[in-house]
Amino acid sequence: MILDKRRAHLLSVLLQSSKPIHAKQLTENLGISKRTIYYDLDQINDWLASQSFDAIQNIHGQGFWLPESLKQQINLQEYNLTDEYVYQFSESERILLLIVRLLTEDTMLTMNSFIASIQMSRGTIVKDLKKVKEQLKAYELLLDYSRSKGYRVVGQEEDKRKLLSNAFSTIMLDSEWKTIREKIYTMLGPKEFLKNGYVPDKEKIIQFINQAENGLFLMLTDEMIEMLAIELLIIIKRVGSGQFVTIDQEEKNVLKETEHHKAANLIMKRLSEHFHVMIPPDEICFLTMNLLGLKVHRDDFSYYSKREKSGLRKVAQRMIADFQTYACVIFDDRGGLENNLIAHIKPTYYRLKYNVKTSGNLVSSIKENYSEIYHFTKRVVVHLEYYVGKSIPDEETAYIALHFGGWLKKENKQVDLKYKALIVCENGIGTSNMLKTQLEGLIAGLDVVAIQSMREFNLNRVNADVIFSTNYIKENEIPVIHVPAILSNTDKEQILQTVNDLFQSDYQEYDEAEHIIRVIENYATIHDRQNLIDAISKMNIEQRHQIKELKKPMLKELLTESTIQLEDHVSNWEEAIKVAAKPLVTQLSITQEYVQAMIDNVKELGPYVVIAPNIALPHARPEAGVQRLGMSLLRLKESVNFSDEEKHRAQLIIVLAAIDNQTHLKALSQLTEMLSDEENVQRLIDSANTDEVLDLINNY
Structure with missing residues (x-):
């Protein structure tokens, strides 16, 4: 049996923890359902048994735990990991898979084909298709059925693409849906091309995207690259079967003036040559819309149009001014925040303009952990609403809140910088900066020397004492601490404990205890010196692990x-x-x-x-x-x-x-x-x- 990457990530979390972890905490940290956690733990235990290891312990009232003896035996780097595993889809996953199949297949689909691909009973599929019908109605699409031929979706191609785009936004941008991504790839290309999770067509498309990135002088986030690759696979599949979108001529004229249209043209040219298919101009404009709405890891303002520079800068300036007024705060590096915010609201503007959905997987976490910042952000996004002419959804507001939160720094105390840290984050600018602020505010002496995407990390290793990563990564020389993008107090306690275990030796605690003992001896009689030293050392360690939460009065x-x-x-x-x-x-x-x-x-x-x-x-x-x-x-x-x-x-x-x-x-x-x-x-x-x-x- 081979351990897959997601379960390796889960196992690595248990390996790093010095105390049991409750299932609820695992679901919050990893962004997957409780059902999936238990399913994965069963699979991990099967893998442990295949390696002659003991199983993970489930301690009543405390959570899941790996004994120290077992931790010392396991080294995940020694084992080959794979993306493949047998997985039973939930109802919401099945509905999305059915939608994707119906909208990407060239022919009508039979009940037996659904049963074979999703591995569920006929009765379950029938119930799922009823819910698929409801979702199709929201996009003015109909599910047509013929007893002799099967099922197909009837409606405008633009509406089909919009539904597909939103479905893939959910699947590709939310960590809980990682389990069905490779299933999607098998639907979009011949199965004989899918080997060990490697999709040749997708990998080729990613090369084309990277070439276009260079022309745009920006770097897309890892998740956006993945999202765009699968959208392009869909475009090729739809165009190949004679299904085309139609874009309004006036809108096409506007899109052709953007740098992103040049990038879209380059990508489509490469796709046309690779797949031997003719791609109409409207499809290039359709891709331009999608490119304009993608989140970036880094951007170059010198390539913005004059309209974008002036319009978006005014929006950012007004939002920052109002945030300072409403929240009664001062951003010392206002220029830095302004540029940071512009780089985010540019794709936000185009997503809203062209109805491109973004993931909402962090919204609840942001609202819960940064409710005040979200509250003030909600008030200032009116400037962006006025500029776009549309209301701003909660998920977009939440990501803008991350930018403000990342620049709200506490009164800095002068601390000696002890540890160099690298953050590897597959999300956008705001999420990465927020994580940086959280970690530097949490760990005294931590200096985040760089923030990298997964692609950058694989290409260029930065010298650091510790790596904080939002995804599973292999690294033999530098310790890796896996973290969620938004840290709860429980997360912070675990991180502090892990950092303390990595860099604080027991000798330091012992020396501090000895110093305290010498002071006590000047004023009192000590009856059991050694046990008192041990007790003080233990107390010091526990205090280091506790979060001194910032009290915010009501x-x-x-x-x-x-x-x-x-x-x-x-x-x-x-x-x-x-x-x-x-x-x-x-x-x-x-x-x-x-x-x-x-x-x-x-x-x-x-x-x-x-x-x-x-x-x-x-x-x-x-x-x-x-x-x-x-x-x-x-x-x-x-x-x-x-x-x-x-x-x-x-x-x-x-x-x-x-x-x-x-x-x-x-x-x-x-x-x-x-x-x-x-x-x-x-x-x-x-x-x-x-x-x-x-x-x-x-x-x-």
């Missing part, structure tokens, strides 16, 4: 009876800021210098603090005089003017004293959620006493 913890004031009026906006800030000065949360800094900001930058009708949010940089995190609220019966314009009047003045770019985000996101409802704003303005204000705040 709104109700900051806006309390002592920080809320209800007044009738003040003389002007300067007095409004001074009065609103008074509770924070009294509590020693801020200094008088901070109050003056807020006033100076308005004088210098204008009435930017008025973030919505009747609401002002004055603040300044933490170094201007913040002693600790704080927030205060002043309600005025008579509005105060921050400028001569009507829109710059405010009755609610909320002073924020932030200590960094992150700690205040939870409370601020709750505040903005509350104030986004006009009824809530009016309730605050009409409040007769502090208790009424607190009742409303306690709902958030």
